[in-house]
Amino acid sequence: MQMNENGECRICGAMYDLSYEDDIKAHKALHKKLASGVQPRKIREFSKAFGWAVACNDGGLERLKSDYQNSDPEIGKLAVAFSWWNRALDYGVPVKDFDSYMEAHLKFIDVLSSENNDEVPNARRAIKKWEKFAG
Known part of the structure; x- marks a missing residue:
């Protein structure tokens, strides 16, 4: 899961410490809710x-x-990214793919918003497996 420099998860916005079991459990539980369609x-x-x-x-x-x-x-x-995930849910994306889907799609969005055209093909390949859930 992607964390920023402050220890905040990029996907859910929660602060957590990987050295604490309770933090890991709470973070996984939050991602489970998000995977079902709840938004941060x-x-x-x-x-x-x-x-x-x-x-x-x-x-x-x-x-x-x-x-x-x-x-x-x-x-x-x-x-x-959450709009795309909700659409993918509607089209049957496996909920277990949530974290990898979000990470790949956030990287894709990063590349598109940076206008770094050299990285677009790689970022597009990283999300290709979920193309059938795009509607």
């Missing part, structure tokens, strides 16, 4: 904030652009 709180809040801004058409999108939390590229990447 920061992704739900991101979706809700943008949904309300669009629904109300009251200048909310402009306000959200200045909100550092909602303009964090990592949250945007996660929102895309």
Whole structure:
């Protein structure tokens, strides 16, 4: 599972320490929920904030652009990856693939957002096995 430099899981946002059995168990339990279609709180809040801004058409999108939390590229990447995962669930992706699916798709999104065209073929190959679940 991908961790950032602060010890936070890139997929679920939880902080955990691999040297503690309780942390490992709690982290696996959280990923099990996410694999079933639950989204991390920061992704739900991101979706809700943008949904309300669009629904109300009251200048909310402009306000959200200045909100550092909602303009964090990592949250945007996660929102895309979780959207793809939910679509894949609808098309029968094995739930056991959640961690590897998310890691591969986040790397793919990283490459696409970096405009590093040399890495696109490798990143695309890494997600090919789940292509049939893309709808």
